[in-house]
Amino acid sequence: MNNKYLIVCYTLVVSVLLCAGIGFCSSNSLTQVHPDISASWTNSLGMKFSPVSGTDVLFCVWQTRVKDYDVFVRETSHSREKPDFNQGPTHPEVNVTWNDAVAFCKWLTAKEREAGLISTHQEYRLPKDWEWSVAVGLNERRDATPKQKDEKIKKVYPWNRGKGTWPQPKGAGNYSSSLEVDVYDRTSPVGSFTANAHGLFDLCGNVWEWCDDLWEPGSKSRVSRGGSWAYGHAERLLSSCRRHAPGFRSDNRGFRVVLSSSSE
Template structure:
């Protein structure tokens, strides 16, 4: 089941394209962090590999032991990441990189699991929509020929029938030679199902931010520091060029990059900014930090987004290959993303954690 808002808006776009007429659809959703959905640290900051403590997951994922401690959570640059507040987290293990296509494939082959994007759609849930249009699929970023401002994200997001984790950009795409790329096109429950299968769980956003900051100062622009490049090389897989029409691919990638393609942070974690957004366990509310517990916060008991009050959303962290300072700045340190739980896209994935 997909979000009614996203699916119907996408279907309207599809029908408009087929009839070669304009729809007049111009909804705006603030800074659209749910659909625009970068941290690595320069090598000079990385600790010696021997200083890390590791565990091995059921999925053969190396997990880094993150020693618990206290940090300042949040950012003064984003309203929903305020107030900056002190948080204490207990020690835990975290996957050193995002879950890959190959790892998720192993899970599916072992369990027969069918993701949300692959499931049939019930016409009763979409009254007034031609049942022939209700086919399995998901949202895919598509470069538009031209854009009229950056308020309407439907200019570059399309609902593509047949798009799913095996075919991230649609039926003609494949993960055949992308086993080491992060898996995408997963709804929240898909990521949660994988985590449970391997005996892990999804991270809280407090755990995620604590691990991403890796002991860095609160005033750093990015999780690794203040500059996007070191020695002329980009430090994360984000968008370069004029969003959304011209990606110069200066970092070497147009969409996802193989995990561990960029330097790790000081804790030995890869792609804590950029590549793909990562699902967290917390429900999303913009006001949660006002009353957040000081020790091991797990998020609010329910979801509320004033921009789209009827949708259930979970927190997403870290940004993706589409993030840039023109439109989606939520890859920056301390910022928060959000995603409707049943709306997979080709720039959202996840990593897992495990209690000690």
């Protein structure tokens, strides 16, 4: 092996190390790749995200899991109220207020910006009510309030890719045990049932999901969508929503996050 070959090899190794250290090279950049809003992505907690056509956000394919919330609580000492039933690490976190969900989103945004995993123009947040509607395939007015839209679209249910009719078939999702369509008495592991057309799981059933919106202008109540393991017929409608104070918590309410541009 001649000296010229050794020098070339050494130069290549040093170049690679410098690129890794400073994040770029003059002609062959090794820059941090941030998530593309048009492509699937997995974050540092293992939360998987998928694009939803008609929106400019990435939706988490699952409701926020117990193991995702574990990291938040451990790193921030945020208060937590466990339900009176057993949950595994992949069950959805429950007893979460709207305020708790927003705090989780702000923490995760700061954590991943600092790590360079998302850009300073990207943020985690709760979905807008209209974004949630698009995700389940509803064609609703964006300028209407949740109060104006609540249960206005009739006879449209989530099963069969949003074309289901009542009654729901067995295995359609995690709903009230009185309906006898699933084997779970309370929450179920996320992703236990068939995903929708966008690859999103449990948009209806398992737990209600907080959205960002107020019920109507001037209201202090926040909106949740999707129904849960504890609810029956009317709450299965894709257009159904509920309102509660931002400090309200229950063992059938959780949340799902989206990744968006903070300039929106």
